[in-house]
Amino acid sequence: MVMLITRPTTLPSQVICIICKEPVQPDQATSGSLDANNQQAYACSHHLYNRRLWVPEWAAFEITQQRIRSKAKESA
């Protein structure tokens, strides 16, 4: 879907896509799950409709973040 909103914001210039690991501009990104530090993680918007990519990549990301969280708890 194309977004046509233009307004002044305090956006940083780029976020990192967890799927292709490339920097992406916020107007081409979408929010997904939270990372191990409970911070918002992002992916390129166009990946959303590629379910063969979108689903397994986010699922792997989430399980990895879960392990990081568990390790941090154990060592604390």
Add this chain to the structure above:
Amino acid sequence: MILHLDNGRWYIDVRGPGSSDQHSLDLSLHLPRRLTAGHVVIVAENPRVFLSVIRKRWMRLLYDVEIQRSSTLDPLRRESLQHEVERMRTCTFSAKAPPDAPVGTQIFVVKPDWLTDLPEHMTLYIATSLTTQQIVQAMKRLRRGGLIVIYGNWTADYEILLHQTYQ
């Protein structure tokens, strides 16, 4: 499109105009990503119809994930897809206002005039037009760091979101 990032209380995604079919497809693909964060609230004009569409899409997606899981040999991929399947299978939806929704409901699909009894939630999908007053009501129970996803055009009524995000 993301409107606001780490400097605000909430994150806002605006998905722009599209048909209700596009919105339900987008939402059903995005929804599993928000299950681990906490409760999800979807505001729709007709919750029963919307939930029925989402459920159908959900079952199709679940089937697709199961196929992906059975066709992979990579251990991490297999484990994470198994986890995804379990989460999707056990996810509970309700098209009732929270006091009448079954205990343990994770996803609430509500009408714009049912926003007074929302549980604390981490994700708010707005799939219909809301007035400023209704947005304020819905955001009262949105936890810090939560995500608001807006489907449709940005209207003057949504300006309150920007104001409250930085309050």
